[in-house]
Structure formats: structure tokens, C-alpha cells
Amino acid sequence: MKLTLDPCTPSQCRPLPDFTRLEFGKLYTDHMFTMEYSPELGWQNPTISPFKNLSLSPATLVLHYAQEIFEGLKAYTRVDGDVGLFRPRDNFIRMNNSAKRMNMPEFDIEIALNGLFKLLKLDKRWVPPQEGASLYIRPAMIATDAVIGLKPSTSYLFYIIMSPVGPYFKIGEKGLNIFVEEQYVRAVRGGIGEAKAGANYAASLLAASEAKKKGFADALWLDGVERRYVEEVGTMNIFFAYGSKVITPKLNGSLLPGITRQSIIELLKSWGETVAEESxxxxTLIADIDAGRCTECFGSGTAAVISPVGSLHYKGIDHPISGEAIGPVSQKIFKALTDIQYGKAKDAFGWTRTI
Ligand SMILES: Cc1ncc(COP(=O)(O)O)c(C=O)c1O
Structure with a gap:
């Protein structure tokens, strides 16, 4: 399928921001990628055009029933000056899995990847030059039928927009203080927790706000049935180190299969370390933290790569993990992953892609 290119005229292209003062998600690049779906024609019209507002009927299905999915990945300036991406194909594979779960049409991954690469080439000047800052890439798919009867939409819009963002987290800071959430749940098994659907994030907002109001960095989610098994931390997967052994909750349908999570598992295995996916x-975890058996905890995700957790607050009591210091396992994984991403270390896994 041929990609239509409708680039900005020089006068439409906007001045670049000060890359040292970026706030998350406030600014967008000059262009966006779009394609549309209809039942008769399937996906059609892949187009790159100037970034613009969408025009939607107030009846549009996505606005009422949240039939929407998205992805999040980053492009960054590598040490050799190239623009790098980390496992972009995996984001589109996950997006197609989310589409299946949300009764939305899957798309051709090659068309989406080609659209993304062309978009990045066109908006390359928006990739911040300094390490840590990046161009956040947001693919999304929305249900566009203008019908408020509850049913799956027949028409959809897929688009990719991009936003320059500052460093999310600097390793070397104190670990996060996290509130273990017992009242609210993010997702339940059989629900849509393993899909990257906007509705999951709407469901998480109140708990996250309440945790922040109480002075915590974020909420740790427990399973929705027994409120007993650890699932995720904020919008990250979670890991625990017991000396050199590392464990993470197994994928059970209610947590997001993170690409950083998968990369950490593959990295640890390649180092010959013991890593287990388990309930x-x-x-048990709190007892292990208090007894010093659990020596480290960290979240993993595209935005921060690794976010060390310094303390878990459970049933009114703070449980500091190894004196809240950032531990060697978190530091080693953070360095290994970012060195691969920035082209400072050999990518033996074939994870990176340059534009
Ligand atoms: C709920 C949730 N869990 C985990 C993750 C981490 O996933 P990834 O490593 O693919 O960014 C994210 C971020 O995308 C998320 O939103």
C-alpha cells in the first residue's frame, strides 16, 4: 500500500523548543501518521501529513464506550548521532494483541513500521540530542463510528503522534515510596488488563491520585480477586531481587506484558542469572523485605527504563527495602539496557533499530 506524503510547507513547520526544558506530552512534532479502516476496504490511506486536530462527531463511539488502544515507545539520539528505536516491532505486535481483545481490527505491522520510520525521518530534528531526553512516540487506534448504540465500531482511525520529552528518571536518586493499594484494583483476570487500552488507565487514576495525595510516588496494584498477589507498580511492571535471584509476577491476563520486562528477563538469562516469573x-514479600531476604525492588517500563522502589507502604506501615538505597541489580540492568539503546554497547539481541 502506497504511503501518501503531505509534508508541512517551511512556514508551517514550527520552531523547536528548548530541549533542556521539556514537560511530558505538551508539545508535538510537525507531522502525524494516519490510516483509516472500513469493513469494505480494510486499512487504507496510510498518510503522513501536518499534525492537526481531529474532527469527530460528539456521538463518536470511542468517546462513549472507550473502544481505544494505544502504545508508547521512544526514539532517542544515540552516541553515534543516529536516531535509535528499541524493539518497535514488539510494540505493534502488542498493539495488535490489544486490538484483538478490544474487538478492533488488526493492522499490517509492516505498514505501521514503515509509516513510523518515514515519520521519524521527516521529524528527525525533533529528537532531543541529549542522553535521557527522547521523542516519545504514541500510536493509537480509536473507534470512529458516529453511533451511540453499544456495539463494536465498523470504522477506525489509527494514528501516530510524537512528543519530545525530558529525562524521566535519573539513576542515583532515592527509590520511590510506593503505596500498596488494597481498596481499588486496576484490572481483573478475564478483563482487559493485558491490553494497552485507555480504559485501564482511566480505572487507575483515582487510586494513583489518592496515593499521591498521601505523599506516595504511586500505587502498587494487587490482584483483583484476592487482593493478595502483586501485579504492577503504577504504569510499570515490577521486579524483586533476592540477592542475585530476580522474580517478577507471571503474566496472568491482568497485567501488561511489558517490553522492558521481557528485555530484562532475556538480559538476566543471558548473564546466567536466575530469573523467575511467579505469583x-x-x-510473604513484606516478610521477606523486613527480614532483608528481598534486597531490591524496581519498576520497569519504556518511560523510565528502571525505577528503583525504596519502600512499600502496606497496611499503614512503611517497609524500607535495603535502606531505600538503589541496589546493584537495578543499576546493572539500567546500565546494560541504556547502553544497548544508546549504542554504547553491542546489541547482541537485535533489539535496536536506527533510522
Ligand atoms: C500498565 C503498564 N504496565 C507496564 C508497562 C511497561 O511496559 P513497557 O515496558 O512495554 O513500556 C506500561 C507502560 O507501557 C504500562 O502502562
Whole structure:
């Protein structure tokens, strides 16, 4: 399928921001990628055009029933000056899995990847030059039928927009203080927790706000049935180190299969370390933290790569993990992943892609 290119005229292209003062998601690049779906024609019209507002009927299905999915990945300036991406194909594979779960049409991954690469080439000047800052890439798919009867949409819009963002987290800071959430749940098994659907994030907002109001950095989610098994931390997967052994909750349908999570598992295995995906009982975990058996905890995700957790607040009591210091396992994984991403270390896994 041929990609239509409708670039900005020089006068339409906007001045670049000060890359040292970026706020998350406030500014967008000059262009966007779009394609549309209809039942008769399937996906059609892949186009790159100037970034613009969408025009939608107030009846549009996505606005009422949240039939929407998205992805999040980053492009960054590598040490050799090239623009790098980390496992972009995996984001589109996950997006197609989310589409299946949300009764939305899958798309051709090659068309989406080609659209993304062309978009990045066109908006390359928007990729911040300094390490840590990046161009955040947001693919999304929305249901566009202008019908408020509850049913799956027949028409959809897929688009990719991009936003320059500052460093999310600097390793070397104190670990996060996290509130273990017992009242609210993010997702339940059989629900849509393993899909990257906007509705999951709407469901998480109240708990995250309440945790922040109480002075915590974010909420740790427990399973929705027994409120007993650890699932995720904020919008990250979670890992625990017991000396050199590392464990993470197994994928059970209600947590997001993170690409950073998968990369950490593959990295640890390549180092010959023991890494296990298992059910993690919060009571056992807290006892292990208090006894010093659990030596580190960290979240993983595209935005921060690794976010060390310094303390878990459970049933009114703070449980500091190894004196809240950032531990060697988090630091080693953070360095290994970012060195691969920035082209400072050999990518033996074939994870990176340059534009
Ligand atoms: C709920 C949730 N869990 C985990 C992750 C981490 O996933 P990834 O490593 O693919 O960014 C994210 C971020 O995308 C998320 O939103």
C-alpha cells in the first residue's frame, strides 16, 4: 500500500523548543501518521501529513464506550548521532494483541513500521540530542463510528503522534515510596488488563491520585480477586531481587506484558542469572523485605527504563527495602539496557533499530 506524503510547507513547520526544558506530552512534532479502516476496504490511506486536530462527531463511539488502544515507545539520539528505536516491532505486535481483545481490527505491522520510520525521518530534528531526553512516540487506534448504540465500531482511525520529552528518571536518586493499594484494583483476570487500552488507565487514576495525595510516588496494584498477589507498580511492571535471584509476577491476563520486562528477563538469562516469573504473595514479600531476604525492588517500563522502589507502604506501615538505597541489580540492568539503546554497547539481541 502506497504511503501518501503531505509534508508541512517551511512556514508551517514550527520552531523547536528548548530541549533542556521539556514537560511530558505538551508539545508535538510537525507531522502525524494516519490510516483509516472500513469493513469494505480494510486499512487504507496510510498518510503522513501536518499534525492537526481531529474532527469527530460528539456521538463518536470511542468517546462513549472507550473502544481505544494505544502504545508508547521512544526514539532517542544515540552516541553515534543516529536516531535509535528499541524493539518497535514488539510494540505493534502488542498493539495488535490489544486490538484483538478490544474487538478492533488488526493492522499490517509492516505498514505501521514503515509509516513510523518515514515519520521519524521527516521529524528527525525533533529528537532531543541529549542522553535521557527522547521523542516519545504514541500510536493509537480509536473507534470512529458516529453511533451511540453499544456495539463494536465498523470504522477506525489509527494514528501516530510524537512528543519530545525530558529525562524521566535519573539513576542515583532515592527509590520511590510506593503505596500498596488494597481498596481499588486496576484490572481483573478475564478483563482487559493485558491490553494497552485507555480504559485501564482511566480505572487507575483515582487510586494513583489518592496515593499521591498521601505523599506516595504511586500505587502498587494487587490482584483483583484476592487482593493478595502483586501485579504492577503504577504504569510499570515490577521486579524483586533476592540477592542475585530476580522474580517478577507471571503474566496472568491482568497485567501488561511489558517490553522492558521481557528485555530484562532475556538480559538476566543471558548473564546466567536466575530469573523467575511467579505469583508473588504480598504478605510473604513484606516478610521477606523486613527480614532483608528481598534486597531490591524496581519498576520497569519504556518511560523510565528502571525505577528503583525504596519502600512499600502496606497496611499503614512503611517497609524500607535495603535502606531505600538503589541496589546493584537495578543499576546493572539500567546500565546494560541504556547502553544497548544508546549504542554504547553491542546489541547482541537485535533489539535496536536506527533510522
Ligand atoms: C500498565 C503498564 N504496565 C507496564 C508497562 C511497561 O511496559 P513497557 O515496558 O512495554 O513500556 C506500561 C507502560 O507501557 C504500562 O502502562
Amino acid at each position: 508473588i504473595d504480598i504478605n
